[in-house]
Amino acid sequence: MISPVDFVADLLNPDLAFLGKALLVALMSSVVCGVIGTHVVLRGMAFIGEAVAHAVFPGLAVAFLLQGSLVLGGAVAGVVTAVLVAVFSQNRRLKEDSVIGIFFVAAFALGIVIISRAPGYAGSLQDFLFGSITGIPDRDVVTVAVAGALLVAGVLLLHKELVTVSLDREMARASGLPVFVLDLVLYVMVTIAIVVSVQTIGNILVLALLITPAATARMLTDRLGVMMALAPCFGALAALVGVYLSWSLDLPTGGTIVLVATAVFLLAWFFAPRHGLARALQHRAGRRAEVLA
Amino acid sequence: MTAPDLGTPALEVRGVRVVLGGRLVLRDADLVVRDGDFLGLIGPNGAGKTTLLRAVLGLVPVRDGSVAVGGRSSRAARAGIGYVPQRHEFAWDFPISVEDAVLSGRTRRIGLLRRAGVDDLRAVRDAIDRVRLTDLRRRPVGQLSGGQRQRVLVARALALRPRVLLLDEPFTGLDMPTQELLTDLFSGLAAEGVAVVMTTHDLAGALYSCSRIALLNRTVLATGSPDEVRDPDLWSRAFEISPDSPLLRAIGLEVPA
Numbered sequence: 001m002i003s004p005v006d007f008v009a010d011l012l013n014p015d016l017a018f019l020g021k022a023l024l025v026a027l028m029s030s031v032v033c034g035v036i037g038t039h040v041v042l043r044g045m046a047f048i049g050e051a052v053a054h055a056v057f058p059g060l061a062v063a064f065l066l067q068g069s070l071v072l073g074g075a076v077a078g079v080v081t082a083v084l085v086a087v088f089s090q091n092r093r094l095k096e097d098s099v100i101g102i103f104f105v106a107a108f109a110l111g112i113v114i115i116s117r118a119p120g121y122a123g124s125l126q127d128f129l130f131g132s133i134t135g136i137p138d139r140d141v142v143t144v145a146v147a148g149a150l151l152v153a154g155v156l157l158l159h160k161e162l163v164t165v166s167l168d169r170e171m172a173r174a175s176g177l178p179v180f181v182l183d184l185v186l187y188v189m190v191t192i193a194i195v196v197s198v199q200t201i202g203n204i205l206v207l208a209l210l211i212t213p214a215a216t217a218r219m220l221t222d223r224l225g226v227m228m229a230l231a232p233c234f235g236a237l238a239a240l241v242g243v244y245l246s247w248s249l250d251l252p253t254g255g256t257i258v259l260v261a262t263a264v265f266l267l268a269w270f271f272a273p274r275h276g277l278a279r280a281l282q283h284r285a286g287r288r289a290e291v292l293a
Numbered sequence: 294m295t296a297p298d299l300g301t302p303a304l305e306v307r308g309v310r311v312v313l314g315g316r317l318v319l320r321d322a323d324l325v326v327r328d329g330d331f332l333g334l335i336g337p338n339g340a341g342k343t344t345l346l347r348a349v350l351g352l353v354p355v356r357d358g359s360v361a362v363g364g365r366s367s368r369a370a371r372a373g374i375g376y377v378p379q380r381h382e383f384a385w386d387f388p389i390s391v392e393d394a395v396l397s398g399r400t401r402r403i404g405l406l407r408r409a410g411v412d413d414l415r416a417v418r419d420a421i422d423r424v425r426l427t428d429l430r431r432r433p434v435g436q437l438s439g440g441q442r443q444r445v446l447v448a449r450a451l452a453l454r455p456r457v458l459l460l461d462e463p464f465t466g467l468d469m470p471t472q473e474l475l476t477d478l479f480s481g482l483a484a485e486g487v488a489v490v491m492t493t494h495d496l497a498g499a500l501y502s503c504s505r506i507a508l509l510n511r512t513v514l515a516t517g518s519p520d521e522v523r524d525p526d527l528w529s530r531a532f533e534i535s536p537d538s539p540l541l542r543a544i545g546l547e548v549p550a
Contacts, residue, residue, distance in 0.1 A: 042387055116434045157406055164394075164400040168383045171449070174350040175401040176372035222433035 002248040010247065022200055023243045026257065029197035030209055030235030032148040035155055036193040037214035037235075038228045039186060041164045042056050044273030047097055048085075049210045051104035055081030057111030057203055059195075060128055065118050071143045071195055079193030081107050086184055131202030131254030133243070137155055144196045151189055162186060163224065202254040209235060212261040219268040219276065232258045301364040303328045303488035304349065309358035311348050312339070318344045322358070322513050326457070326490055326505075331483035332516075333499030334492045336509035337532050341494040343379075345509065346459045350376055357407050362457060372401060375455030377446045379462055385435055391445055392430040396419055396451035413452075420451035423478060440471030447475065451482075458482060460491040464498070476502050496544045 002010070003019045040049050059077025063070045072206045073117045081103050088103070089096040115125055155162070165172045165182050190210070217230035242257030249256075270277050306324040310317070319341045326332050334342050349351045349360050351371050362370040375398075389397075395417045396409055403409055409417075421430050424444035429437070434445060443463060450458060460479070464472050472495075480502060483489045493499050499506060500519045508514045508531040515522050516529075525546045527534060529536045 011351070083504050107463070160397070160403070163387075164397040166384060167387055167389065167394065167397055168378065170352065170377055170378045170382045171398070172400070173352055174372070174374070174376045175398070175453075176368060177401050218388065222435065223390070224388045224393075227388055251439075 007244050007248060008249055018134050018136065019247060021136045021138070021141055022253065023240070025136055025141055025196075026200045026239040026243055026253070027199065027236050028144050028148045029193075030213065030239040030257075031232040032193050033152050033197055033206075033209040034213045034217075034232030034235035035152050035228060036125075036189055037210040038084050038217070038224075039155070039162055040190060040210055041214040041218060042224075043186075045186075045190070046207070046211050047100060048187065049194070051080055051085065051100040052078050052187070053194050053203060053210075054104040055107040055196075056126065056191065056195050056198060057108050058114055059111075060198065060203070061111045061114035061118075064124060064128075065092050065114065069139070069143065070199065071140060071147065074195035074198060075192055077107065077111075078195055079188050082187035082191050083184065086180070086187060090145075124182045127202075128198070129202050129204050130252055131198070131205065133200055133246075133253045136199055140199060144199075147192055147196050151192055154185070154189060158182070158185065188257050200253060201257055205254045205258045208258040208261055209238075212258070212265050213238065216261075216265040216268045217232065219265075219272040230275065234261065238264060301328075302326060302361075303363060304490070305343070305359075305361045305364075306349060307359045307361075309345070309348055310356040310361065311344055311353055311486070312356055313344065313353060314487055315410055318511070319348065320512050321507075322348075324507060324513050324516065325423065326488045328456070328486045328488055329483050329504050330505050331480055331489045332491070332505045332507055333503035334507050335494070335496060335499055335531075336511055340510040340531075342509055346461055346490070346492065350374060351460065373453060373455060373457075374455050375450030375458040377443075377458070377460045377463055379465070380439070380442055380446065383434075383446060384441070385437075385442060387434065389434055390431050391426055391434060391437070391448075392417055392421060394434050394445055395448045395452050398452040416452045416454055417448075420448040423451055424448045425474065440467050443467060443471065443475065447478070455487065457488045459492070460489065461493050462494065464493060464495055472498070487510045496540075500544060 010016050011023065040046060056074035056078040059073040059075070060070050063073025072222045085096070085100050085103055088094070115128070118124060161177060161182055164177060165179055169179055179278040193210065194206050197209050201209055213234035214227070214231040216234045217227045219231060221227050238257050238261035242260045243253060245251060246253040246261065268276070273279065302325045304324070304326040306322055309319055309322040311319040313375060322345060324345070334345065336342055348355050349371070350527060351368060357540050359366055360371070362374060399409070399413050399416065403413055421427055424447050426441065426444055426448060429441065434442065435444065447463070456549065463475055479491065483504065491503070504518065505516065506519055506522045507516045508527060510531045515527050523546055525536055525541050528541055528546060529538065532540065
């Protein structure tokens with residue numbers, strides 16, 4: 001295992017430029033996912049997040065075959081699927097989760113069929129599914145930075161509208177807010193957040209970046225502003241520690257980042273000041289002592 | 294706002310017909326509510342009480358008929374209605390304080406890309422004062438009791454300073470002190486000129502507190518002051534019960550021998 005000092009040296013080593021780029025992309029992705037993930041967690045949209053994560057896959061596959069931009073290809077496929085889900089969900093006979101179940105598996109299946117046409121597809125399939133820190137082009141670093149900045153700006157600008165819809169859709173519609181359009185905007189933002197994160201962390205694991213840091217933050221606060229600030233911090237911490245551990249111990253990057261994020265979540269679950277398990281046990285012990293006294 | 298001439302009702306529903314999922318839920322529903330009315334909308338489960346409120350708000354498509362608020366039937370006119378939905382519609386686990394939840398009632402009025410201004414914050418403060426939650430205004434909504442939650446929803450509607458207030462079963466599951474506080478509040482609002490419409494299953498309470506009663510079962514069967522709607526026949530039709538049902542005696546209606 002290499003020390004953190006050596007890790008910094010490696011980051012600055014021009015021969016290992018891919019490492020710095022991977023860390024940068026992982027950090028930016030985790031911050032963006034933390035902010036967007038706050039809305040996903042509070043609205044109970046985790047399943048939609050998973051759906052979108054799978055739905056971007058055929059777009060990535062097509063982009064890979066055509067040597068185009070993965071970010072662009074994934075975004076198009078994800079947005080198309082999100083819109084299909086939103087439209088088909090208007091039919092009240094089918095619940096939204098069934099519609100999502102149909103479309104995301106179909107999209108994923110399409111992606112597998114498409115990528116099987118590529119020469120040497122087993123290796124690239126693995127990179128897509130589980131992430132890879134090598135071979136991120138400079139162009140994608142810029143794309144991730146720009147897309148991420150736009151997403152965070154978009155979430156902040158639409159903050160009060162998104163919150164009002166999350167709180168009470170009925171009242172939001174009655175007051176004249178365009179609920180359907182706002183839903184669509186949120187789905188599209190979730191899609192783009194996922195697409196920019198797929199590169200380093202992989203298609204299967206990207207959901208963790210969206211859900212885990214935001215859920216961790218929710219354990220620690222009852223205030224939305226604090227939650228939206230904490231979630232990207234936890235995400236960034238997981239990305240930094242995850243890339244370091246994966247580099248120094250030669251572990252898969254995506255998996256390591258997710259495990260670090262999960263460890264932070266478990267810590268919060270045990271030790272959260274008001275809702276945590278430790279506090280609950282302590283409280284119970286205190287009450288027992290009172291009763292016995 | 295200029296004073297509307299007395300002929301224009303605060304809320305006017307004419308011949309409204311609503312079909313949901315292929316089923317006729319409301320037909321030929323007429324309802325006129327004037328400034329200062331406190332109207333109790335009563336009827337059995339499935340009579341279409343909530344649907345009528347939702348039709349007024351434009352949340353369900355109206356097949357025939359018209360809805361006018363202060364003489365205007367535009368979406369903008371309806372958006373000024375204060376609406377208190379049933380408590381389960383609201384995400385109580387959301388990390389938000391009482392005052393921010395109340396402010397969310399004004400999101401549309403504040404407008405896209407704008408922040409709440411002085412007038413918005415004053416409306417929120419007044420609304421919270423009215424429901425007597427001032428001491429709890431910074432508390433997360435998840436930590437409130439059922440009665441306090443209902444008051445948050447009422448305050449959120451009042452933050453719009455509405456001329457028409459629609460309440461969907463505001464008393465369900467509340468204890469007597471909270472019911473009394475809210476009843477006084479609604480009567481007080483009506484006395485100030487707000488048109489208050491409330492669905493309820495508390496028939497005795499409605500007959501006692503409301504200035505007008507509307508009996509609903511798929512259509513509005515009768516509207517009038519509590520004294521004007523004392524015909525037991527009407528009630529047995531509205532609630533699909535026999536004319537000698539103990540319910541009618543319980544609410545003090547004479548049963549003809």
